Amino acid sequence: MNRPKFTVDSIRPDSLKKLQKYAKEADLEWLSTKFDSFVEGHCPICGGDSDSKIIYNIGNKLHYNICNDCNTLFLGTRPDKNAYDEFYNISKTMKLFATHIFKESYVSRLNNIYKPRLQLMLQYFGKFSTQKGKFLEIGAGSGVFSQLVNETKVFFRLHCYRAFSLSRRFLSSKGT
Ligand SMILES: [Zn+2]
Numbered sequence: 634m635n636r637p638k639f640t641v642d643s644i645r646p647d648s649l650k651k652l653q654k655y656a657k658e659a660d661l662e663w664l665s666t667k668f669d670s671f672v673e674g675h676c677p678i679c680g681g682d683s684d685s686k687i688i689y690n691i692g693n694k695l696h697y698n699i700c701n702d703c704n705t706l707f708l709g710t711r712p713d714k715n716a717y718d719e720f721y722n723i724s725k726t727m728k729l730f731a732t733h734i735f736k737e738s739y740v741s742r743l744n745n746i747y748k749p750r751l752q753l754m755l756q757y758f759g760k761f762s763t764q765k766g767k768f769l770e771i772g773a774g775s776g777v778f779s780q781l782v783n784e785t786k787v788f789f790r791l792h793c794y795r796a797f798s799l800s801r802r803f804l805s806s807k808g809t
Pocket residue numbers: 676677678679680681700701702703704705
């Protein structure tokens with residue numbers, strides 16, 4: 634198959650770089666007003682915290698920890714729930730993705746990311762089970778991948794969690 638070259642521009646269009654930069658700066662400025670709300674996070678998978686290690690600082694008082702019990706990588710110190718809720722309502726970056734970037738890069742994301750990911754996932758599950766199971770996607774972005782998974786009918790139940798309502802609007806515009 635002769636597919637067009639997969640580039641960053643095809644999923645984050647260069648034409649939107651200025652808007653993306655402006656949105657990121659605005660979000661970081663907002664984040665700087667929330668440092669007092671930061672809380673120490675526990676491993677979201679097993680709840681462990683005592684032995685987790687800070688392994689990577691990402692700036693703005695945020696860092697990743699790795700859980701010593703289950704090796705999950707998670708955000709260590711992070712904004713509290715109220716700040717998260719506020720962020721998903723006001724974030725200019727999230728809005729830009731939902732209103733422009735996901736739409737303009739839909740075909741490239743579908744063909745270069747979601748469909749190959751689905752193939753890999755189905756191959757992997759096929760090695761271990763022939764029974765239908767449950768599928769859970771957390772932080773599903775535009776939700777396109779969950780939609781593809783649903784269309785396979787491989788899983789008898791599917792849960793898809795997205796924090797950002799504008800992504801749901803995008804899915805609606807795609808007829809889902
Ligand atoms: Zn853990």
